[in-house]
């Protein structure tokens with residue numbers, strides 16, 4: 474396998490050779506060519522390695538190049554900057570960022586486009602002044618990437634059917650929560666892809682518009698259509714929409730407009746930060762929204778995380794120490810043998826419950842990727858989501874109206890078939906799609 478390091482060395486040696494023989498263009502032009510060749514190499518290798526982000530970090534004696542692939546950072550190369558190689562400056566020029574010393578004392582945010590292997594890519598460049606120089610993070614966006622089909626975002630059939638049920642509604646609010654980079658946008662776009670038919674009017678308010686989709690009226694909130702977010706939202710409502718996507722709810726006022734729109738004949742989708750799908754109710758109450766408004770508006774809530782998927786080319790079973798597995802089952806309230814949610818009369822805070830002796834599961838194999846050519850040795854290929862999705866049906870609405878504590882709402886949901894993210898994640902561990910270690914901390918953090 475020819476690595477990035479090999480290709481880089483080849484470029485450097487060829488340039489040295491050319492200079493020695495004094496053959497070709499003047500030295501200065503040769504340096505510029507070498508720098509731009511290195512930049513091209515870094516970008517095209519990022520694409521062929523399926524990197525989502527490129528990090529260029531100035532260290533004491535070199536620039537460290539790292540790629541984020543399937544959610545994890547990998548060291549790729551150490552580049553020694555010299556008068557001949559002016560890497561960061563070259564990228565700044567591409568992205569229209571000033572290269573003078575004064576400008577480099579502040580953070581910049583810009584982008585440039587480039588065609589690589591016949592595909593058009595957008596590179597979003599963010600610089601950050603550090604004590605050793607400008608650090609650069611570049612997000613890779615494929616402009617040709619198509620909408621991911623709802624069936625392909627990693628939902629198990631039972632979870633998918635809950636979501637399909639929710640999005641058939643003509644009105645109501647569907648909220649997606651999860652960390653930044655947790656796949657919320659992909660989920661929302663996949664739903665829009667499903668709902669995008671000529672008989673409905675879809676209007677979006679986004680920041681920024683990441684994918685342009687035919688048939689949608691997409692508004693980029695960055696490019697100011699209006700003085701502020703709230704008036705932009707009000708303008709959206711005057712466009713006779715059936716379906717509204719609001720990239721992110723920012724404050725109480727816009728949340729209230731979104732909720733009111735969803736009880737007056739619109740299907741509204743948005744994202745708000747919350748710890749769990751059902752915890753969304755608490756989050757909205759804490760924002761200052763009326764309980765009754767929440768109860769009537771909220772029809773669905775999705776909580777999700779992205780995790781790397783084990784490579785199909787090198788998946789192998791391995792023996793684990795069962796204590797981690799038992800800890801997750803015990804603390805998340807999962808039956809370790811059936812991998813289903815237990816119902817508790819008391820909250821998960823209950824001391825008695827937390828000290829309950831873990832029940833050892835009948836062991837099932839755990840899997841990991843050993844590393845092969847397909848995954849370039851990482852053991853992972855691509856990402857998948859772990860989800861929990863709740864549909865707010867009549868009994869849940871009543872529970873919200875009756876001031877029921879969140880645990881009680883959760884218990885009702887479980888009795889109606891709700892499956893927690895812990896169940897989804899452990900099912901995917903069992904089927905060999907994801908590595909247990911990659912969900913361990915996600916699940917521990919979710920425990921209330």
Ligand SMILES: [Zn+2]
Nearest residue numbers: 784787845848
């Ligand atoms: Zn592999």
